[in-house]
Each structure stands twice: as C-alpha cells, then as structure tokens.
Amino acid sequence: MTEMITASQVGKVYRGGVPALTDVSLTVRKGELVAIVGPSGSGKSTLLHLMGTLDTPTSGTVRVLGLDLSEVSDGTLSAMRAHWIGFVFQQFFLGATLSAVDNVAQGLVYQGVPRGRRRRRAAEVLDRVGLGHRLDHRPARMSGGERQRVAIARALVADPAIVLADEPTGNLDSASGAVVLDLLHQLNREGTTIVVITHDTDVADRLPRRVRIRDGAVVADSAAVSGGAG
Amino acid sequence: MRVSDLGRESTSGLRGRPARAVLSLLGIAVGVTAMVAVLGISAASQAGLIAQISSLGTNMLTVAPGRDLFGGQTELPVESVAMVSRIEGVRSVSAVGAVGGHSVRRTDKIDPDDTNGIAVLAARLDLLDTLGGSVTAGSYLSPATERYPAVVLGAVAASRLGVGSVGDQVYLGERWFTVVGLLAPLPLAPEVDRAALVGWPVAQTDLGFSGHPTTIYERSADEAVAGVRQVLAATANPENPQNVAVSRPSDALTAQLATRSAFDQLFLGLGAVALLVGGIGVANTMIISVLERRGEIGMRRSLGATRRHIRAQFLAESAVLSALGGVIGVVVGIAVCVGYSLARGLPVTLPWTAVGAGLAAAVGTGIAAGLYPAGRAARLSPTEALAAV
Numbered sequence A: 001m002t003e004m005i006t007a008s009q010v011g012k013v014y015r016g017g018v019p020a021l022t023d024v025s026l027t028v029r030k031g032e033l034v035a036i037v038g039p040s041g042s043g044k045s046t047l048l049h050l051m052g053t054l055d056t057p058t059s060g061t062v063r064v065l066g067l068d069l070s071e072v073s074d075g076t077l078s079a080m081r082a083h084w085i086g087f088v089f090q091q092f093f094l095g096a097t098l099s100a101v102d103n104v105a106q107g108l109v110y111q112g113v114p115r116g117r118r119r120r121r122a123a124e125v126l127d128r129v130g131l132g133h134r135l136d137h138r139p140a141r142m143s144g145g146e147r148q149r150v151a152i153a154r155a156l157v158a159d160p161a162i163v164l165a166d167e168p169t170g171n172l173d174s175a176s177g178a179v180v181l182d183l184l185h186q187l188n189r190e191g192t193t194i195v196v197i198t199h200d201t202d203v204a205d206r207l208p209r210r211v212r213i214r215d216g217a218v219v220a221d222s223a224a225v226s227g228g229a230g
Numbered sequence B: 001m002r003v004s005d006l007g008r009e010s011t012s013g014l015r016g017r018p019a020r021a022v023l024s025l026l027g028i029a030v031g032v033t034a035m036v037a038v039l040g041i042s043a044a045s046q047a048g049l050i051a052q053i054s055s056l057g058t059n060m061l062t063v064a065p066g067r068d069l070f071g072g073q074t075e076l077p078v079e080s081v082a083m084v085s086r087i088e089g090v091r092s093v094s095a096v097g098a099v100g101g102h103s104v105r106r107t108d109k110i111d112p113d114d115t116n117g118i119a120v121l122a123a124r125l126d127l128l129d130t131l132g133g134s135v136t137a138g139s140y141l142s143p144a145t146e147r148y149p150a151v152v153l154g155a156v157a158a159s160r161l162g163v164g165s166v167g168d169q170v171y172l173g174e175r176w177f178t179v180v181g182l183l184a185p186l187p188l189a190p191e192v193d194r195a196a197l198v199g200w201p202v203a204q205t206d207l208g209f210s211g212h213p214t215t216i217y218e219r220s221a222d223e224a225v226a227g228v229r230q231v232l233a234a235t236a237n238p239e240n241p242q243n244v245a246v247s248r249p250s251d252a253l254t255a256q257l258a259t260r261s262a263f264d265q266l267f268l269g270l271g272a273v274a275l276l277v278g279g280i281g282v283a284n285t286m287i288i289s290v291l292e293r294r295g296e297i298g299m300r301r302s303l304g305a306t307r308r309h310i311r312a313q314f315l316a317e318s319a320v321l322s323a324l325g326g327v328i329g330v331v332v333g334i335a336v337c338v339g340y341s342l343a344r345g346l347p348v349t350l351p352w353t354a355v356g357a358g359l360a361a362a363v364g365t366g367i368a369a370g371l372y373p374a375g376r377a378a379r380l381s382p383t384e385a386l387a388a389v
C-alpha cells in the first residue's frame, strides 16, 4: 500500500526549549484509520500538526504524499493543506457570523473556487454528513454534535486524501461522539486515510490501529504488534 | 484565493464585532471630517472670492501722490484727472481729494481732534460710477447738492458716526452738514468706506480745499490695463512722474486667493492629529483582534491559507475599517461645508478634491495601521495559533 505520511526519527523542540517529540517514527498508509492515544501533554497534537504540514520538525524528516516538508515553501505547504489534507479540531473553529453552508464553503476559499460552486459543493457535503436540513443555520443555533459535523463537512469539502482529527469528540456527549465516529468510519470505508487523536480508550478501541504516545515518544503501535494491519 | 473573497473574508471580523468596529473608526471619522470641512470651506471661500473679484473687476488702477526724495508729501497737479482721462483706453476717471484740517462729528460738543478715523474727502460726481458702487439709502452727490453742505457717508463712516438714515445732521468743519446718502461697502476702495464725502465746489469754497486730488480712480478695458499702467504716472504728473504711486486695488483680493488662512492650517493640523490618533486606535483594535482570532488564523492556515493570505486579510480589514471611518467623515464634512456655504451665501460646491484626499488619507492610514498587526498574524505559526485556544 502507498505511504501517505512517513515520519522518521522526528523530534520537535518548541521555542523556549520544550521538547514535545523525541525520535518518533511512524508510517500511515493509504486507507488506514489510525488512533493516536496518550495522556495530555504527551505530544499528540504536535505529531498531528507535523503530519498535516502545519509545522516542520526540528530533527528528522516528515514526508507527506512523498514530499519532504523541510524542502518546500510556505506556499507549497499551504497548497498541500488546501488540496490534500482536511483538519477537524476539538474546538470546531466555526465562523460565528457564517451559516453552515458558508462555513463549509470556506474549505474551498484558498483553492480559488468561485463562491457559487463552493456553496453548491458545501450543500452536497452537508447533506452527506446528515445536515441537509441545517444549511442556513449559524453555529450558535446548532448542538455540539451538529457543529462538529459541520466542521467535518468543511474538512471534506475539498475531497482530501487525508483527514486529521484532533480529539473530535472531546467536546461532545457520548451520543454525539458516536455519530461523529460513525461518520469517520464511513469516510474511511469510502477510501479516505484518517488519523484521529483521542484520549478516550473506548473510542480508541473501536479503531483498527492504535498508536500510543507518552512523553513525546511512541510506546506502542498495534500495527507493529499484529505485524501490519496496514 | 480570489479578490472578491478577500473582500468578504476581510469584513467577517468587523461583522463579528460591529460595536467595536464603530468605536475604533471614530478617530478616523473625526480626522477626515476636519480635513474635508476645512478644504471644502476654503474652496467655497475661494470660489466666493473669485466671484467677488470678477464682479468687482480687475481693471481699476489708482494714482496717488507719493513722497519726494526728501520724504516730503507731494501733490498731484490739479489738472491730472483731466490728463488721465485722455489716455487711450481709459473708460472712466474720477478722484477724491483730502480736505485737510477738518473732522466730521456727530455734534459740535465733540472735540474736533477726535476724528474717529473718518477722513473728509472732496469727491467728484462720477466717483460712484467709476468705483462701481451703490447707495444703501438716499442718493449720491449731484450737481444740485455738490455746492451745498451736503455729505455722503461711506459704510464704515456711517456706522462709526451712528448715522442710520439720510436727513441726519453731522458737524463738519464749523457748521452742520446734512447727510444725503449712505454708501454700500466698496471692497476696492476701503478708504472711501471710511470717509465723509462732500462736493468738490463746497469743499473749495467753504472748507479751504486746495483742489489737488489725492486719489485718482481709473478704469479701462481689461486688455488695456497694462498699457495704461505704463503711462499713468507720467501723464498724471509730467514734471515729477517718480513722485506718483500707481496701484491696482484688486491685487490685494487676488493675493488672498493664494494665501491659506492660519485657521485653515490649524484645523488641517488638528485633522492630521485626529487621523494619527484614529490610526493608532485602528492599529490597537487590529492587534487585539489578531490576538483574539488566533484560533481562526490557525484554522485558516489549516484550510490552506498562506502567510500572504493572512496578511492580506488583516491588511484589508484594517483598510476597510478606516475607509468606513473615512466615508462617515466625508459625509459629515460635506454637510459642514454645505451648511457653511449656505449660511455665508457662498456658492455651494461639492469639494471633490477634499473628498478624494479624505478617503485616500483614511485608507492610507488604515493600511499603515494594519501593517504591524497583519505582519504579526502572518508570522504566527499555525501550531501556536491553534494551541492558543
């Protein structure tokens, strides 16, 4: 299978000298659904940001779709995010003044897609995540689960090869969380490569591959244990 | 990213916090109001001045006796008025002569030395025509009144003496004169405004007037002014042309066109200060906005925004914010100009230059104010931006 993301001996030290990651090596292949688990502060978000081209490592290399991140410009990294990678965050980050459709359509703004086409595409994707009846609602009038589904729709609107989700159920009750997880499973079945950060072991147990992180290092990888679920 | 999207994205932050946006653009609005109002009012005043100059005409020259080599006062010859009238191109000539040793007073009880700044002038009958003046009450001197103790008062003289209507008596020399006319102000001959005019004959017979003119007023066709000016001194006083002072009273008005009043400068300065303060206010708001919206910035970076996209968004937001202030300032400034023009009876014109300058200043201020905050937003690493929330 094709390697979507490869981290080799990656270290990340933040300004101020905080070592967030030390010597992480990890490969995510096409079509995988990976859980990254570990206690708070262990470096999960840092790893996700590196895999998503939002940051570059201080040591080691990260390759996304074959490109070495340390060798490309800000413009190229941004274009990779715009076209290939979708992000979902715990805090949703929806625009309060925008309707669901306009929020989702933002996922196409930096690709230069004209507004009419953006909104049509956004409406389709909202329909796909089960929010076809909420197109004109603003985030304030939606439940947490609905907001996160809008955020997922925004991550999907550009049809990315990879979706990275940082504690997508962290702010949700268990019922809404289950809906969101079902959505990610369904997406994965349709071919999207997905990495999900969670510190909820119940959530993690439902995912095919689990990577456990502690103090900035990988301490367990179910793919390695089972001899290659990927 | 498309330009139309930049416009939409850059106003999203403002729509999110409209009250703050309005408060932070007030400084810009005040600055632009001051600029537009000052520039507009000064343009209206200038238009008024131009209209006044063209109605008064710039074709009048005056001739007056100067001082001789030793600093002594010289005289114009008695026949100088007649000689000037024979210059080719001259249309009309008139003159006044200072009647020395006399003052005009409201009653005989007032000290004769107390002139109140009012001169007694002997005036020719054609004076008013040459000056293009008019009376506000009564009539000007005529062949019938110029031989008798009748007086016509200039506008300033009448108000200083407290004479409001014809028929009043004033004490002039050693006798009472009857006021027969009051003149409207004469912008080109302010010395006549401050004078009591009596007939040439009565001045000579009763007030000891020598008959020497002290100011000759001459009008010609516009195109003849330069030629007349060249020969005027030699014609008025052929023996001592160097003792003659020739001037063009409209030059004083024309010179005003070029000068901007100290008040204009003061208000323009205040406007600039308000704009500066407004710019600082906008910069402040933008800095706070960048801090508050780190999550949004991180999210946009994750959606594929480059640093340049983020910079452009916040720069545009700052420019739009200031431009809104500029638009408010322009509207209020125009209202002030129109109100001023109507109140002063000046021609109402829209100060387009001032509008353009005001808007440009507002947008320029906004861009300058946005540079630093936008730079900070652009430099923010996506990880930091996302971690901050």
Ligand SMILES: Nc1ncnc2c1ncn2[C@@H]1O[C@H](COP(=O)(O)OP(=O)(O)O)[C@@H](O)[C@H]1O
Binding pocket: A014, A015, A016, A018, A019, A020, A038, A039, A040, A041, A042, A043, A044, A045, A046, A047, B383, B384, B387
């Ligand atoms: N932008 C940053 N600057 C400095 N330190 C950071 C930054 N982001 C994270 N850290 C630190 O790096 C470590 C790992 O953080 P993080 O990757 O967010 O962990 P997790 O997501 O597992 O909770 C923590 O000690 C955190 O304080």
Ligand SMILES: [Mg+2]
Binding pocket: A044, A045, A046, A166
């Ligand atoms: Mg985290």
